[in-house]
Amino acid sequence: MRNTIIDNLRGICMLGVIGIHIGSLALAPNNFTLYLLLEILSRYSVPSFFFISGYGLACTDKGLLSDSRLNYIDFMKKRLRGAGLPYLSWSLFYMLYFWLILPPGFVSWNPLHVAYVLFFGLGCYHLYFMVILLWFYASYPLWRRLLRIIIHQSIPFMLVLLFIFQLAFNWWTTHP
Known part of the structure; x- marks a missing residue:
C-alpha cells in the first residue's frame, strides 16, 4: 500500500533538488542574493531523501526489531x-x-x-x-544492530552517545 504522505514528501524534495541544480544556472549571474536564498531553502531535500530511504527500509524490514536474521545476500x-x-x-x-x-x-x-x-x-x-x-x-546490518541496542538501552543516553560520536567523527575527519 502506498503512503501518500511519503509520496508527497518525495515530490516536495524533488522540487528542492531541482532548485539546487537550476539555481546557480538561472539566478547566480543576475541576482546573487536570490540565488543564495534558493540555495539555503532547497538544502532540505537531500537529507530528507535519506530519511525517506531509511523510513522505507524500516517499514519493509519485518524483522528489524526482533532478533531475526537479515538475509544479507537477498537484501543486497x-x-x-x-x-x-x-x-x-x-x-x-x-x-x-x-x-x-x-x-x-x-x-x-x-x-x-x-x-x-x-x-x-x-x-x-x-x-x-x-x-x-x-x-x-x-552497512545496514550494523545500523540494524545499533538500533536494537538503542531500543534495549536508555534511548536518551544512547542518543547522547551517538551525538558525541558524531562530533568526534566530524572533528577527526576534518582535522586529520
Whole structure:
C-alpha cells in the first residue's frame, strides 16, 4: 500500500533538488542574493531523501526489531538492482563522456582507478547521493544492530552517545 504522505514528501524534495541544480544556472549571474536564498531553502531535500530511504527500509524490514536474521545476500541483490546498477551505469557514462571531451590523461581506465572512482562516487559530483546510499545499504546490518541496542538501552543516553560520536567523527575527519 502506498503512503501518500511519503509520496508527497518525495515530490516536495524533488522540487528542492531541482532548485539546487537550476539555481546557480538561472539566478547566480543576475541576482546573487536570490540565488543564495534558493540555495539555503532547497538544502532540505537531500537529507530528507535519506530519511525517506531509511523510513522505507524500516517499514519493509519485518524483522528489524526482533532478533531475526537479515538475509544479507537477498537484501543486497535487491538494493544493487535498484540503486547499484543505475549508479554504475551513470558513473561509467560520465567517465566515458569526460574521457571524450577532456584532454588525454584526465580520465584513466586503469581498473584500480575505475574502482576508486566508483567506490568514492567520483564519476560525476551529483552522483554522491547514490554512492552514500549504497554505503548505507552495505552497512545496514550494523545500523540494524545499533538500533536494537538503542531500543534495549536508555534511548536518551544512547542518543547522547551517538551525538558525541558524531562530533568526534566530524572533528577527526576534518582535522586529520
